[in-house]
Amino acid sequence: xxxxxxxxxxxxxxxxxxxCTVKKDxxxxxxxxxxxxxxxxNRVLKPTVLLLNRLLLLHVSCGQLYxxxxxxxxxxxxxxxxWAIMILGYIDIADYQESIALFVQMMKLQQxxxxxxxxxxxxxxxxxxxxxxxxxxxxxxxLLFKLGSSNNISLTGSLINFYGKFRCLEDANFVFNQLNxxxxxxxTAKIVNNCREGHFxxxxxxxxxxAREGIKKNSFTFSxxxxxxxxxxxxxNCGQQVHANAIKLGLDWDVYVQCGLVDMYGKQGLxxxxxxxxxxxxxxxxxxxxxxxxxxxxxxxxxxxxxxxxYQMKAAGIEVQESLIKDVRIACGSGSNVLGNRAEQTVMExx
Numbered sequence: 001x002x003x004x005x006x007x008x009x010x011x012x013x014x015x016x017x018x019x020c021t022v023k024k025d026x027x028x029x030x031x032x033x034x035x036x037x038x039x040x041x042n043r044v045l046k047p048t049v050l051l052l053n054r055l056l057l058l059h060v061s062c063g064q065l066y067x068x069x070x071x072x073x074x075x076x077x078x079x080x081x082x083w084a085i086m087i088l089g090y091i092d093i094a095d096y097q098e099s100i101a102l103f104v105q106m107m108k109l110q111q112x113x114x115x116x117x118x119x120x121x122x123x124x125x126x127x128x129x130x131x132x133x134x135x136x137x138x139x140x141x142x143l144l145f146k147l148g149s150s151n152n153i154s155l156t157g158s159l160i161n162f163y164g165k166f167r168c169l170e171d172a173n174f175v176f177n178q179l180n181x182x183x184x185x186x187x188t189a190k191i192v193n194n195c196r197e198g199h200f201x202x203x204x205x206x207x208x209x210x211a212r213e214g215i216k217k218n219s220f221t222f223s224x225x226x227x228x229x230x231x232x233x234x235x236x237n238c239g240q241q242v243h244a245n246a247i248k249l250g251l252d253w254d255v256y257v258q259c260g261l262v263d264m265y266g267k268q269g270l271x272x273x274x275x276x277x278x279x280x281x282x283x284x285x286x287x288x289x290x291x292x293x294x295x296x297x298x299x300x301x302x303x304x305x306x307x308x309x310x311y312q313m314k315a316a317g318i319e320v321q322e323s324l325i326k327d328v329r330i331a332c333g334s335g336s337n338v339l340g341n342r343a344e345q346t347v348m349e350x351x
Contacts, residue, residue, distance in 0.1 A: 025160045034163050043111035053081045060089040072256040080106075085119055096127040100136060103127075118154045141175075151178060157185035164193030182213065188221045195228045204238045211245070219254040222246055226260030229268075231331045236268035255281070259289040266296020290318050294328075 016028075053076055058207045060066035062332035072078070072086050073349055083106040090099035103124050121140060141159060170214055172193050176186060187210050194202045210217060222242065229239035243261055246252040252261075258281050265274035268287035274296050290313050297306040306328055313320055331348065 049075075049077055049079050049082065053079070053085060056082060056085045058136065060085055060092075065089050065093065080116075087120065088123060090124050090334045091127060093346075094130070099127050100131060100133060105135075118152060121155055122158045125162045129162055131143060132166075134166050137166075152179065152180065153179060153183055153186060157183075157189045160186065160189040160193065164189065164196060167197065169193055171196060182215060184216050184218055184221065187215055188218070188224065191221065191224050191228075195224050198231075200228040200232050201238075204232070204242075209244065217245075217249065217251070219251055219256045221253055222254070223256045223260040226257070226264045230260075230264040231267070236265065236273075237269050239264040239268060253282075255283045255286055255289070259286060259292060262289050262296065263292040266292055267298060269300055271296055271300055271302065284316055285318070287318055290316070291324060294320070294324055298324075298327055298331050301331075303328075307332065 013043045052071065056068050057073060059065070059071065068086065068089060072082065075082060085104060085197070087099045087102050087106075090096070090102065113283055121144065124140055125137055128140070129135065141162075144152070144155060144159075156179055159175045160172045163169070163175065172190070174192050176182070179186065187206065191203050193205050194200075203225055207217075210221070222245075224278065225242050226239060229236070229242055232238055237260075242264075243252065246254075246257050246261075251257050258277055262274050265271070265277065274293060278289060278293050283289070292315070294309050296308060297303075310320060310328060
């Protein structure tokens with residue numbers, strides 16, 4: 001069509017860019033953009049914001065963020081999607097400082113567009129956590145309050161997580177209590193915060209309150225609660241209740257829940273229960289569950305069983321962590337010379 005000098009409609013360029021995006025053909029995109037620019041200079045074709053956004057998305061998808069940024073900086077007109085593509089591009093490569101800088105710049109230049117989709121706020125709050133920028137996070141919260149979106153349940157989980165990472169439980173709980181209704185994400189975020197701060201019985205109480213409200217629990221909820229139960233001094237009573245609830249909901253077969261159960265029972269000294277959970281696990285390559293079982297043996301003074309278990313790990317192709325190898329050597333070495341020599345031999349064979 002170009003050779004025949006036939007007019008090419010803008011929609012065709014949009015389709016070509018979409019095709020390049022699917023194929024991740026960044027070179028093809030550069031050729032298309034060069035053609036568009038050359039023709040634009042001749043006033044034959046004027047690239048639309050939609051087309052330029054497609055090009056931005058293509059470059060970002062192909063990992064050509066530098067090229068995308070050059071195009072972005074040259075754009076005389078941008079819409080929210082233009083900014084969002086670049087912000088997400090920088091977040092994908094963990095350049096959180098630049099993503100925040102772009103967000104702040106967008107806020108200054110795009111004052112008329114103050115309604116954001118939830119996902120962009122979630123991303124910015126994540127960037128604030130990763131850069132320890134509590135000030136901006138609070139400004140984002142204030143903006144949401146100003147726009148009447150602070151009670152948006154899809155955003156509240158991120159806000160609770162944000163305040164929790166900065167160890168501001170009072171602010172996190174304030175956000176939680178402002179909601180008229182709660183969901184799994186919000187409750188789990190609250191539970192994670194309490195667990196992080198060592199409020200283990202509060203975690204268990206929150207878990208029971210979820211049940212009273214009829215809130216669905218997921219594997220992340222259970223694994224976090226089990227982590228708290230492992231640190232309670234109640235002989236595993238709360239952990240057993242959580243285990244029973246997991247069985248009732250059919251989540252006792254989830255690999256993360258099972259790993260949490262092995263760890264919890266091991267730390268509570270209930271090795272028999274830990275072994276039973278470990279025995280029914282289907283994922284034999286789950287390193288965390290093997291480590292949890294080994295730690296359970298060591299914590300409770302079962303040195304011979306720990307040595308045997310290390311042989312099982314070796315047979316299963318599981319590499320034992322160096323720190324655990326040292327723990328086995330120390331624990332067994334403090335018992336008897338025979339055990340110490342046996343542990344040393346096992347350690348050497350496992351390397």
